[in-house]
Amino acid sequence: MSCMCTNVEGVERMALRAGTIKPDSPYTFILPPGFKELRISNTQNGNFCQPWTEVVYEDGKVGKVQLMAVPLLKLTNVKNPSITQLGTPAELLPRIGPYITGSYYDEDSLQAMSTLQPGDGLTYYEYELNSLDAASAPRSLTVATAKGEVLYLLVCTASEKQWKGAEATLRTVAESFRA
Template sequence: MALKPLSSIFPNSTNPSLTSAKPHHQNMGLSRRDFINVGLSVMPLLVSPPPLSIAREVEVGSFLPPSPTDPNFVLFKATPKDTPALRAGNVQPYTFILPPTWKQLRIANILSGNYCQPKCAEPWVEVKFENEKQGKVQVVASPLIRLTNKPNATIEDIGTPEKVIASLGPFVTGNTLDPDELLETSIEKRGDLTYYKYVLETPYALTGSHNLAKATAKGNTVVLCVVSANDKQWASSQKTLQAILDSFEV
């Protein structure tokens, strides 16, 4: 049986006995280029940003129903699919209104209380919404036992509005709360619950220089709604931010 020359099997090949060292290095170079080209083609898969549907939050007006009391707002009603604490039955459902252009923000797992439900020892963030031009709102929940040993205590059982905000102030400002930063307190009765309301001017707060807060207790949890803004946001959107806070209800 006659042997076929290499050139008939590999048209681009040459006789090994006649191949010099230089062509050998050129073949190696081509191989490296091929490898680099493959790597470059795969790289976008590793470093490209996620799809817009994942990377960018959508405006709440695209999925929340209109507020029945004000057509300029939409209604957010928290359900068990929204937070770990609601799924665990550790927080009662709550509602508030939002401008339709606001967006819901993701909560880091360590801040959401997901790892400790239903027996968290420290407060956690339930939900957070934001509009860059107007401000932000977040709902923070705290275990009742952190403020009182009395089971199923009301907000009045815990103490005065000043006592409650002294305990929860850092969760309003993101760092510390000076008593002088508390401008105003008020008490609101709604249904069976009592709410403590606060107006704070917090120039050094991480959340913003202006904060409004509203707190109540139900079951084994104290729930705090916080509306925050910087000076520019506050100047243009104070009424909107106040409306959000006033609408908060557990």
């Protein structure tokens, strides 16, 4: 399994994890200069039945970007479902909200949600949360899609202070994500 993370300078980087993401089906997203890759602890790697963190990047002025992969068997017994088969954006969010926040999902934290269809054949759900109880930063912008046996979550987070100056950058990162 592999991923491609292409930054604005065109540098590609491959990451390998638990074997569910197929090498012939990489994901991509734009990563602006200034972001540094963080090490992923064993507790973030997950296992066959839990989500795992694929890659994490951070820029102290902008925030953090992480790609999580959730085995779809946690969410459905349908083989290779599309994200729409998992439910509407509103139906899916309570099930994946704890993955986004790193703690629990409070429905009052939802700021906005939408459906994106960028033309790659997949449907993406976008969620903006302001969760004061989040394990990392309270502000998050997440893009989710299902492909193969994996639900991909690109989670961009920032503190309130970072969000004011970095919202546009994080939106560009999130909206560039393709699985």
